[in-house]
Amino acid sequence: MRHNVATGDVATDDAPQIAFYKENHNDEYIPFITFSTPAREDRDGICEDKQKDTNILTSININIVTYLKTSFISSSPLFQFLSILSSGYLTHATAFGSLSLGPLIAYSIVSTPGSLLFPHLAAAWNVGVFCGMSSPSIIPNYFYLTLLLLLLSIIWLSFLRYKILEGYGGRLGTTVFLATNLLLPALIIPTTSVNWAVYGAPTRTYPTSIAWQSALCTITASPFTAVLTLALRLGGRNLSNPVLAGNLSALLLTLPIVAIATSTFEFTDGLLEGVLIGSFVGMSGTDIIQNYIQFGAAGVLGAGWNLVFKPFFNGVVILGFEAMLGCALVVGGKGVGRMLKFKVDGGGGIPNP
Structure with a gap:
């Protein structure tokens, strides 16, 4: 029983x-319950199925890691976007957060380490840095900064794909200038306290915006930095990356300027703006601007555009755009010179005297 x-x-x-x-x-x-032990061949089949599942998961993990590694090395759009996003947040926090170092110093501090650590992503990193320099007077909070960085990423990737302004110094900053001036009138001004005075106000005139001492500092510092950047690029194999060379020259000049600046010297910003414009010009491709004289001339012209736009675009990052215009004038001047020489030499039907 x-x-x-x-x-x-x-x-x-x-x-x-x-x-x-x-x-x-x-x-x-x-x-109630009946236990049964599977046959040996069934147990072997179960083990094989489990092993197959494990192999599939392992293969998926390996493929994901391989994809991310390959994407990082090849500077894929994903990592271009991540670079822009991270450097933008970091620069904005450094410039206007608890440290409050200001945009010009924050640029030098954030851009150089990023370019050293990720040289293949240096351009995208610096695009984000330029965006992070935007003043809180036009980018009220991190929500709008995020929107600006997203729009900027689209514009930057378009510039890369279609080779827009390729080789021109200030190309990176130009994308920021475009993105900012698309987002400001479309969304930020209509939905925030930011108003149209960003683009100009009766109280901001040339006499009130420009001091001749500050202008002289900018016009002097810009060509000097442009020439220094080119010298670094040509003199060191590890600095052949134009973005890294521009970052380093800006850092080398910014640190002593900040160190010796005193409360009695009112034109530090003029010096720093000249340094940044010159460093952007110095990033130009040598197939666009060939020698030290041309780099120096582009630096002077970029500083000149800085004075032209001084009463306007208050808080907007415009230094890169000004550098690009300086380079464009040099390139345009060279083109006109070649055309005139061609005509004088008889190529245009004008006899050579």
């Missing part, structure tokens, strides 16, 4: 030989 574990009843020997019983109902024994 056996004991029914569910009901406590005693089962007779005539009961079916089953391990457990649920209840004794109408004198019929109803099985």
Whole structure:
């Protein structure tokens, strides 16, 4: 006889030989749980299935890691976007957060380490840095900064794809200038306290916006930095990356300027603006601007555009755009010179005297 574990009843020997019983109902024994051990071949099949599942998961993990590694090395759009986003936040926090170092110093501090650590992403990193320099007077909070960075990423990737302004110094900053001036009138001004005075106000005139001492500092510092950047690029193999060379020259000049600046010297910003414009000019491709004289000339012209736009675009990052215009004038001047020389030499039908 056996004991029914569910009901406590005693089962007779005539009961079916089953391990457990649920209840004794109408004198019929109803099985509660039946255990069965799979055959050996079934167990082997189960193990093989589990091994296949493990192999699939391992393969997926390896493929993801390989994809991310390849994308990072090849500077894929994903990592271009991540570089812009991270450097933009970092620069804005450094410039206007608890440190409050200001945009010009924040640029030098954030741009150089990023370019050193990720040289293949240096351009995208610096695009984000320029965006992060935008003043809180036009970018009220991080929500609008995020929108600006997203729009900027689209514009930058378009510049890369279609090779827009390729080789021109200030190309990176130009994308920021475009993105900012698209987002400001379309969204920021209509929805925030930012008003149209950003683009100009009666109180901001040339006499009130420009001091001749500051202008002289800008016009002097810009060509000097442009020439220094070119010298760094040509003199060191590790500095052949134009963006890294521009970042380093800006850092080398910014640190001593900040160190020696005193409260009695009112034109530090003029010096720093000249340094940044010159560093942007110095990033130009040598197929666009060929020698030290041309780089210096582009630096002077870029500083000149800085004075032209001084009363306007208050808080907008415009230094890169000004550098690009300086480079464009040099390139345009060279084109006009070649055309005139071509005509004088007889190529245009004008006899050579």
